[in-house]
Structure formats: C-alpha cells, structure tokens
Amino acid sequence: MEVNLTLVVITAGLMGCGVYLLLERSLSRVLVGLVMIGNAVSLAFLVAGGPAGRAPIVEDGVTTGISDPLPQAMVLTAIVITLATTAFVLAMAYRSWQLNGHDDVQDDVEDATVRRLALRDATSDAYQATTSDYPGDDSSGDAGQAPEDDPVVALHDERGTT
C-alpha cells in the first residue's frame, strides 16, 4: 500500500500534542487534547483509505482512479461524534467551574480516604495492638511512636531518610 508520509507525520504530531494535553489537570485543556487526538485519528483514516484520487462519484460507469469513499464516510461519522463529545465536555467543564470555581479533574474522594486510612492504619498504634501476639500487652504498641504523633508525618520522614 502506498502511504502519504506527510499525513503520517501530521498524524503523529497531532497525536503527541493531544496526549500531552490529555495529561493536564484542567478539563478544558484535556478537551483540546481530545480534539487534537480526534483529528489525528481522522487523518489516520485518510492514510488507511489509500492514495487520493478523483471524487468518489461514478460517472459514465467509470470506477477506476477514484478515492475510496468508505473511510471518508467513517471520518464523517467520527467528526460528528467528536462534535457531540466537545459539546458535552465543554458543558461539564462549565458546570464544574460554576460549582467549584475551576475545572480541574478531581481525585476520587473515597479512594483518597481509603488510601490515607490504610496508610495511617499501618503506622498506627491500633494496628500494632491488634496484630500483637499478646492482645493484653499494651507495651508492644509503644514500640513505635506515641499515637498522638502524626504517624503519616513520621512515615514520610522514615521514607525520606531511607
């Protein structure tokens, strides 16, 4: 298959920029990234359709030398879907700005809670108390630090030094 190198290079460039933007926190930048990736994919379809030719309209029964119409139809569908996507994500970004004053993609609350609880649990007095061989023996719990200290800070310090 003959491949148009210009199209390939543009596709790669758009895709790279798109992925970079996708990694941003702000939803509007993510959206621009998505649009760029969408355009890159549309170009990829043109590459997939083979070399360009005449407009795909059959005149007088001549079917040779015309472009493949199918990828173009697919690209058209993809463009329509990208349009709807853009509209929806824009609406979400606007609503997020209304509610929070920014449109940053937020961390999952429960995830953050579970993660922190687990971290604290692992360094806490209660963990040592419940995993001790002698349930009544409180002294084992004091081996680390007093529970009133912030164990997370302590853990971070520990990790920082090792």
Add this chain to the structure above:
Amino acid sequence: MSALVPLPVLLPILGAGASLALSSYPRVQRWLSLLVLVAVVAVAAVLLVQADQEGPQTVWIGGWPETLGIVLVADRLAALMLLVSAVVTLAVLAYSVAQGMTEDEEGAPISVYHPTFLVLVAGVANAFLAGDLFNLFVSFEMLLFASYVLLTLGGTATRLRAGTIYVLVNLLSSTLFLISLAVVYAATGTLTLAHLAVRLEELPDHVSLLVQLLLLTTFGIKAAVFPLSFWLPDSYPTAPAPVTAVFAGLLTKVGVYAILRVQTLLFPGSPLTDLLLWAALLTLLVGILGAVAQSDIKRMLSFTLVSHIGYLVMGIALASRLGTAGTTFYVVHHITIQTALFLVLGLVERRAGSTALMRIGGLARIAPLLAVLFFVPAMNLAGIPPFSGFIGKVGLFQAAQADDGWLAWTLVGAGALTSLLTLYAVAKTWAVAFWRTPREAHEALAAIGGDGEPIPGHDTGLVHEHRGHVHTPSGVVSKQDIEEARRLGDDDTPDRDFHTLIEAGEDTKDSPLGMLLPAGLLVALSVVLTLVAGPLYAYGDRAAVDLHDRRPYLTSVLGEDLR
C-alpha cells in the same frame, strides 16, 4: 421473518424521539417507554426462538447490494444477550418510573431521563446485533453518550466529579477503537466481521496480532478487565440507583460480549490463552480485595462487579466449547443478579437514608422483605449452591480443568477464593446493615466521633475509647481517621444516620410497590435461572458450538460460497 432483527434497535430509537417530543406529557412518556421496552422483550424472545431453530438471522440494512451495506446478525449468542438485556432494562425502567412518581429527584429533569434511557437500550441492542466493526463502534458511542447523560443527571458536584473520570476514560477508549478500525481497514479493506474472519487469516501474523491486541485493549476498558478497570468503582456508585443498576448489569457485559465475539469469530487461531488467563486472574483477585476493603455497599458491589468480570474472561480465555458455554451461562446469571442487587440497594438507600455501612443497621427487623430481597441475590452472587452462581462457576471450573494447564488450575483456585471472599464481603454487609440494631449502629457511630449524641443511660459496653482509638464490636478505629474520613466525606451523604431518622419520626419512606415489584421480579428471575439452568446451559452450549464452528455465522452473512 428476519425482518424482526432491526426492531430491537429501531423501536427504542423511534421511542426516544417520540418521548422527547412528548416531554411535556410525563404520563404519556412513561407509558410510551414501558410499551416500547415490552415490545423489545417480545421481539427478542421471538428472535431467540428463531435463532435457535433456524440458525442466525441476518438483515442487510438499506437495500444496498449484499455484502456492501450494514449487516445486523442475530445468532444464538446475540439473541440470548438481547433477550436478557431487554428484560433487565424493562425491570429497571419500571422501577425508575415508580421512583420518579414518588419523589422528584433533585434537579434531575425527568423529561430527559426517558429518551436517554431508550437511546441506551438501542445502543446496547445494536452492539449485540452489529455485524461489522464500525457499526459496533457507533453502537458503543450511542450507549456511551446516553450513559454520560445518565451518570451526570442533575449535575451535582459528586456526579460531575465521578462523571468526568468516566467520560474521559471512555472517550480515550473510543479513540483507541477508532485507531484500531483505521488499522483494520488499512490492512484488510473491510470492517464487516464476516469478511474479516476470512481475510484476517491471510494477513501476516504480526499484523493480525497487532489488530487483535488493539481491539482487546479497547474492549477491555469497556468490560473493566484489570488493569483497565480502575475507572469503574469511582464512577458507578454516584449515579441514581436505577442508572447504576443498568450500568452494572449491561455496559460491562457489552464489552465482554465484544471480546467473546472478536475472539471466536476473528481470531480463532490465536486465542492468547495465557495473556487472557493472567488478566482474568488479576481481575478476580484485585477486584474482590477491593470489595472487601470498602465501607459503602454500593462501592463494595461495584468492586465485586469488576471481580466477577474475571470469571467471564476466564471462560473466553480457555477458547474451548466448555469455556464459552460457561461464559454464556455466567453472563446471563451475572447481568440479572448484579442489576437485581443494585435495585434492591436503591430501596435500602431510600429506606435507611444511606448505603454507608457505618450509618445503617437493623433493616432485617424493620424491612424484612428488603432483607430477603438482598439476601437471595447476595448468596447467589457468592455462588452458594444450589443457586445459578454456583452452577456457572462449576461450569467454568470444569472448562478450566479440561484445559489442564497449570495456569488454568491456578484460576480454579483463584476463582474459588474469589467466591469465598465474595461471600465474606456480602455476609459482612448483611450482618452490619441488616442484622445489628439501628441503636447499636448509632452508638458505634456516635462513640467514634460521628454525628449525633450518645444515647444517655444506655451503655452497652460494646464501644469504648482507649488511647485515641475507638473499639467497636467490628474493629478498632483511630479517632483521627474518623475525623479525616468525615472531612473528606461526600457532601451528598446525609448528616443523620438511620437511628436518628427513626427517632425523628422521619422514617416514613416505605418502599413503594412500584419499586418493590420490579426488584422483586428480577430477584425471582434470578432464582428461576437456577430452575431452568439445564435448558439454559444446553442453549449456551449450542451457542458455543456455533461460535467455535463459525460456519453458521459466516454462511448466514456471506452465503454458501463465503464471498
């Protein structure tokens, strides 16, 4: 009679349009949606019988010369998925209609709900019937766009946060799907599944492997196969109960269906058994460990949903008649059971004001019917004999045993372990949410620094503080953790727990019959699946034979000469 094939897609689409036009007549809208879905169930049932007796039903849409246009195919597997999804969506719609009539969801425009729901149904049906990859892509987009709207209904802060993750992940997977379509088209010049089945075999191995991996990754995201599953437990629990129910029941299974179809039809020579078995193993274990760690019932169920996808992938990975038959049976069981559980959970949330395990208790005495409705599918999910969950798991284990590789045997072990851990997770939920009294729950919560005052003159001695930690019957919790959890907690969570609600006399939200009935019927259906397991498994086996033979599908689409 194959003219029936497009109807499961057409009816909901037309219904959605009419429903949107009728948005100022909510009553008409409701009846219209219900009527459409009843019709879809009827059509799907007829298609099932036809596909079983006469072979795959095929329709070329739009009157193009055959093999040029868009093809819809209803073979045994597609017809079965279609029927189950239609029944489940009908139950969910009936449930949400009753919910909408008794309480107006805050800020949720009910006029948007019905058309969107119907588009979702059309998208799901189209995905099952699609005979070419691009049509499959379009149906994914249909159901995804409907799901974006349903997930962010009302636009509250929590739903918006969850929705953002969901939308972005799915947009990315759609893009990946488009890229793989471009690659497939460049390599073969067609996207019709039946043509691809013939032409992919002529490609060099590395090209077809690339195509296969691209498609599997795409569908893996949709199906929530580890490690592509992290978006699911974050996004599903925030939606309204019926929406979560239909998402949990259907959307991931569409991904599983796509994997099964592609693996059996397009790449029979390259089953990638090891890769998929590893994915199944990790999905099973990571998912269920997540479920065990959760303190909210909705999130717990979302994690079991991810985990049990592992069983389905396991059956597909084995690439044998036994494995495919097991997956077919298990998918039917799992769609029904997961939807039923989420519907019942919606009733629990309505009754107790929350699904956080810390806040509720004693539902078994106050709402015994709810307790039974939760208990039966929960045991079914864990795979307690004689329920269908047990039968499905045994079928899959038999398939793995027939495979006889060490990895397959490992999966049998992991599957049994997952089943046990599922039992642990649902039993814990049952014991805390339904068995202890609301007063105990309240005291535990009050003692660990939660909301509300301790009840004066009532000291059970079960809960006590010791050196900055609170000891309750269910474990030891640090006060700091509780405070932090509360600070980070969702704004949508109500401030009062179940006991306070009862004391204030605000526990008036009886479960309305309109909501109980669909949930109850779905639970009953899951029990019926156990009773008809024999015929159903035999059907699944016939579907598996068709899938691995491929000829019934190919001749039905391409004609006898396979061109």
